[in-house]
Amino acid sequence: MTSPRGQGSANQGANQSGWLDRRLLFFTGKGGVGKSTVAAAAALFAAERGKRVLLVEVDAKGNLSALFEHAPVGFDPVEVYPGVHAMQMHTEASLREYLKLNLKVPVFGRLGPMARMLEFVATAAPGVKEILTVGKVCWEVRESIEGRADWDLVIVDAAATGHVLAQLDSPRAIRELVQVGPVRTQTGSMVELLADPAITALNVVTTPEEMPVNETIDLVAAARADIDVPLGSVVVNRVLPEPFTHADEPVFAALRDPRAEAALSAQVGAGARAVVDAAGLAVALRRSRAVHLARLRESVDLPLVYLPYLFVRDHGLRVTRMVAEALADELGA
Template structure:
């Protein structure tokens, strides 16, 4: 963390995180530009981790019920539930986090229930905007540190579907800001323990999700620079919704030179009759796809040249409704990457 932060012992910079080590940390904070597939990728990472035998908890922070729809489960709330073997899910809300926090530190359940009403949370949030983020990260830390009676950690991995890159720097700086405001006491200690977790490269990695399009790539490059300044470790960048290259250069060239009449004639030999308009539409679709693939290649180069962080590409999965099956395809790609 940038200011006043004391990194945890032994948690300093350890070089770029290889793709094979994607699932190694204890907390993965998944972020990216709005709409690139952060939630989908967070779910796929969690699923891959659980399938690899790690006890994994997937955490939603914005209460949009994305995961319960994706996995077709009942609505998620503040109570973790194991909805697949080795895979738990929960939805953090700041009000419940505040109640739990007060309970933990002051042991006053009745008092805290009174204090942690919506208006108290609203008051705290308005007075110190970072407090909500501190509460969210605090809950993630509680999950990350929680131990069973036998002393072993409850979860091997916690995956947090975090706010988008536009908000991530302030989100991650919230504990730092709190230590600047509060010098002593349990709140200060709690904030410092969050800084320790976030700046320990073995415990916490940030996963940036992007797509091979101009705006998401530009935003990824910008945020990687800002995040490096914070001292948080960036894991492999997950490049989502990558279109498959189905033709080589020669085939693309041949297709580009084909006229509607050529295509009609070719299809007739295969017993298919298309009118000129339909043949033109088919050629246009082919040309649009070729253009899209060229853009994809350009953006891949751009990302590779400027980011210098390992990347893992996840395919665009065609389907009418993206559900657990489609998620399984992405999880398999992640599993293959970590298996090497």
């Protein structure tokens, strides 16, 4: 398959960024750009290369397991594909697990009043809910580094651009709030893990369109300025194929020539003109997207990974596989 950039070459930058060498990959992006699709494809890509992957969906309303044609999953990881376990984040379940591990007392059933208390505390102290999400993710990574959990790689289908920085920064925020005791030690260890470029990368998914590109540029700048989590790659999803090049322009010009048009119409009817116009539209659409792509390239100094627009109707395992294959082409792996 030729590269969707139309250059046909492997992306050396992305290759060097080593997705599979890390232990924790976050995927964020503007809603609807394909964050979940890319996170699922990354998990499949890693699993096919022998990694044991934990895929974490942060959005409680999402249905990531559907991308593996598997029934919905909950807080407990379920194998949805050979080598890929998926789980859905749930802050109350995360709190219950935390209390069980740290206070050594089992918390039975629903937390009830505790959940209301959590609501209360979370409203009063920003970062509390977020840390239950990030804390669970960091805990799984730490457990696996220390040999107590099986994951080689934890992949997070994270919050959208508007919320992800607050989420990733929550351990630092809480650490500032709580100066002593075990919570301080734990948040300190999370901050360390999230800041380690050998372990963690924050990847941004986007599309070659105005708003997603704007959000990506802003997010990358804000991530650099405000948080201590290393950036990985920008995944440009839904890149249109390039059916025509500049070399084809004389052909278009010739087809638009009134004599050629008349001859074609005489042979095949008015449909000939419609086909030429449609081809022209495809070129114009790709060019308008190319402007946003160029702006992204100029403004963001990160490896770009390009994924093609897939013209398919349903989005199950077959599409997850196709995106994973495109990823493999791009990452040169």
